[in-house]
Amino acid sequence: MDGNYKYYSYLSSAARIDEILNQPTGQFEEKDNFPDRDKLTYTNGVYGKCTAIFVDIRDSSSLPDKHQRPALAKIYRSFISEMVAVLNGSALVREVNIVGDCVWAVYSTPAKSDIDDLFSLVCTANTLKKLLNAKLEEKELTPLKLGIGVDYGRALMIKAGYSGSGINDVIYMGDVVNRAAHLANKAGRGYRDPIWLGEWYAGNLNEHNSGLLSSNYETRLGKVFKCDAIISPMNEWIEENFG
DSSP states (O other): OOOOOOOOOHHHHHHHHHHHHTSOGGGEEEOSSOOOGGGOOSSOEEEEEEEEEEEEETTGGGGGGTSOHHHHHHHHHHHHHHHHHHHTOSTTEEEEEEETTEEEEEEEOOSHHHHHHHHHHHHHHHHHHHHHHHHHHHTTOOOOOEEEEEEEEEEEEEEEEETTTTEEEEEEESHHHHHHHHHHHHTTSTTSOSEEEEHHHHTTSOHHHHTTOEEEEETTTEEEEEEOOOOHHHHHHHHHHHO
């Protein structure tokens, strides 16, 4: 969000901090679904059931050694453009964010069937990597490796920012978001599978989808399920058109 200059006063700052810290806690409701963004104020919040998906580029720090800035811009714009398109392609989506070379999203998932619907989205994101790399290689640009992290749980949705400035955003706080980010950071490195799923998310998948997963234990992340699942029709089209 664009900045808009306002003179800073530490006296006003102290008053605003007191106002925030003295707010009653009873305005934070627990619900299955997240509300629309316009229902949030600076004094309320909602605990909702959600799924978080993070998609991160592996070894992105090495790309500047291989390409000049105009080529780097094309690589990043291509990845961000189409990954946002994929992650936004579900009626369950509540938020899509771009942070550096990572695209992540939060979805309202109150029903068990919602988990399987999003697994298809995760597999689409994984298959997009193949399409994107085919296009990059046509232009003699470096193909990308991705890490995809997914988990399910409850998160706190709040509005935060500088009241009266117009500078604010919706923030999703909770272990589910942190776990998904850590899973994405571990996935896709070396010979690791590109998709890592948290135990709570994987445990709600149907029999067919859970059958695509392998599992092992990670010290920090608990039980982790991994796979390299793709969308077959999309993959077949890529192979037919790009060999």
